[in-house]
Amino acid sequence: MFDLPEIPYLLTLLVLIPLIGAIVALSMGGEKQKYAKTVSIIFSAITLVLAVYLMLSSDYGQYTENYTWIETAGLKMSYILTVDGLSILMVFLTALLLLVVSIFSSHQTDKPNYFFALLLAMEVGLMGVYMSADYFLFYIMWEVTLIPMYFMISWFGGPRRHYAAIKFFIYTHVASLVMLIGIFALAFQASQGGVVDFSFAAVLAGSVAFSATFQTLVFGLMFFGFAVKMPIVPFHTWLPDAHTEAPTAGSVLLAGVMLKMGSYGIIRVCLEALPDGAVTWQPIMFVVAIVAIIYGAYACIAQKDLKKMVAFSSISHMGMVMLGIACLSEIGLEFAIFLMFAHGLITAVLFMTCGLAHDLFETREIPLLGGLASKVPVYATFMMFGFMASLGLPGLVGFWGEFGIIFGFYEYAESVNMIWLIVFCLFSLLLTAGYYLWAMQRTLFGRLTKKLPGEVMEHMRDVNKTEGIAMGIMCLMIAIFGLWPDLALNIISQYSSALMGVI
């Protein structure tokens, strides 16, 4: 966009700065604990500035770092960081969300040094996943995100946190191990008996010789690994538990950027290196996507817990992303990537409002709430804004993703003469609008609830300044990218059109 001077080691800095921040925050024991939040804000703000700088520079593709890490007679693993149209938005989103949750978590008084160190440590892993261009590094970073999240849930989570944390850990770790087998297969097959190079480029170069059977098989392994993370029904059961029990900051990062690791992986690995496998698996991808969309939306209607409802809506929306990817067309892919980004922005607001519900009303049970708009107008505004964005109100960011994906899917359905398939999508839109509006009606409007304890009603406060700033930033982003989607689409389309050349 702009001709900015190049900053040396910019990509490494994006990983290194949060790491330093995590160490600094962790070392602030005793009396100094209360400054951990400041440290987190400072370091994540620096990271965000660098990420924005990277995004605004006219040719971010020039940023790439490549060093050989491990080399033996038979193996080569490298430290390669790079960004392109797919990853740069996720890098930006990660940096943005981390700053926002750091601002938001002002009430974190219990062991703040650990809390913020874990947040920053998660950012290290996330940045690494989105920027690495070597399977070995990618896998390591992938696993690095796991451990801070495990501790985040089991230290700072709700009443059933231990169960949820262990479930999250084991589910996603097993999935990563299956993915690891796929990585082995890819790298070894691509090397054709020469030195096994784990870099994306080397595998891509070797992938032309992959047979269709091999591609189908490995696609299955990799797809499973990523689908659990996304999560796709029936591997989704860890997600509602993890989300419900995680603290707000954890939920925001989990839904905002960690789930995206799954869809990111599918595009980056499955589509780039295994295009024939993708074609074979296309019908199955459609089926799981549609099941996830409908099932997630249905499950939302049944939820009493506000946060659980949002968690299930994530399953539905990630199913939408999957649907876009499954189209294997330029438009489907472009908007799938856009929806990944959009959903990251929107869920942040949603989970922050759910987290606040617990702080303000001491419950998240929808049946206990009602008529709150008169008591806490600012809170109600943010909640409505989030819900509207999530159900795809035109003018907000959520609309563009869903619109594009459904258009892509329509194109596909028309090409195979199965137009009726589109009914599923429309049905899910209807359900989505239904459960959001219904939830809003039951919590914000109507008669003021009498089911909350008297003291809670008496001392009820509205959103405070830091929480307002945090949610305000996100709402602003939702509006900006909603009114001017080209801002993101221009970046994405460079990538998606290049990828379509491969498939």
Added chain:
Amino acid sequence: MDASIITNLFGEFSSMAPMIILILGVLLMPALYFTTKNRNVVSVAMLSFIVVSMLVNAVLLLGSYQGDYLGLFEYDAFSGLMILLFQIVILLVAIVSASSVEVTHLHYGAFASLLMAATTGMMFVATATDLIVIFVGVELASISSYVLVAMKRNDPRASEAAVKYVIIGGLSTALTVYGISMLYGVTGTTNLQEIAVSLSTQGFTWAFGIAMITMIAGYGFKIAAVPFHMWAPDVYEGAPTPVSMFLATGSKKMGIVVFFKIFLIMFVAGVSVASFATVEMQYLFAIIAAITMTVGNVVAISQTNIKRMLAYSSIAQAGYILIVMAVMSEYALTGGIFHMFTHVFMKGGAFLVVGALICAGIGEKITDYRGLAKRAPFLAFAMMLFLFSLAGIPPLAGFTSKFVLFSSAIYSDGGATSQWVWLAFIAILNSAISLYYYARVVKVMYVEKGESTEKIKVPKAFLAAILICVVAVIVLGIFPQIILGPAADAAAAFFSVV
């Protein structure tokens, strides 16, 4: 570097130089303790002998020294690296043993002497080129270990463990001798290379088959491969923790080196002869490996005593290393050697943490570790690193070494996908199972609340040894080249002998 400093000094005994230094120590320690009655003096003397021995070995290793003594002991890149491994093990044990409350106060000189004798035996095995030398080395290490296990005199568990260990050890010795004599009968020699040559010309015979089975069983006991593993949890639980660590990291590695020495040399040489039963033996090893890792991991889940849990996880880790015996490639051996090194640091480190906590009066039950993160932040953090490394979570050393080891089952030297993919699959599945019981300990330490919040004080020697392991687990994870390079050289040297 030039190895001539050592060769000038030791002459024709150069290939045995690191061992000779330790043998001097073996002889000197009891006398030193008898005259001074001071554990610290003995400890310092022991450490200096070990360090000198390490320096000598380092000079030989860096000088790429090659030489043999009477065709019985041969020093090359492989034996040098294995000697280094055993030296690291004894170094860690020696640092902590004087401060450990579990190690007897009465016979510390004997303890030190036996420890060094056992290590010397292991080094014999590392350099051996002859079945008899291997046998002598294994017995030297084993007999010394029996006594070491029994030295926690006022604990009935220790006596039980020692008795069990002696009986099982004796049985395995008997089996081994039987196998060796059969093999001698078939081939007319005890030299490993000559045996390999002789076998590759005469092909498979039933007498040879029986010899193989008895030797696999005999040495299978030493590495606690399933179904010969029953003794290990009892012995590791009963022995003083530094000794458990010595057995789990050192003695077990010796057994694995024996497997490498005897079976790899025989079978790799036999590959060229179609009538030879190499493929069948590979399958046998693959099955043993698969069962060993699965049984170890599954049984570990139900353990409530941390030492028993570590013992079963150790059995599982031996199963991983046995992949080398199934794959039988140079690349697999590289991965095996690398994993042996990382295993020393992660399993050794975990045992050291347990030992340190026992010194502070904390029990051996996993539930005793509740709230440890508050009471001993460094120990809990170190334990977490070791356990995550054992589970193979990046970027720790255990992940990198498992990565190389498991990938060897997929990628054979020629480059084609090998027939052992299923073994890699089982190994990875096992890694997933193992995470369950490792994560449980981490959860107990970090998440559950303990009854006491009092800070725990442990001897400084333990902290030093644990710190070495922590650094190694992190550094080897991020810069695996440090060991991976030498391991590749060692594997190449090993296969050039064949």
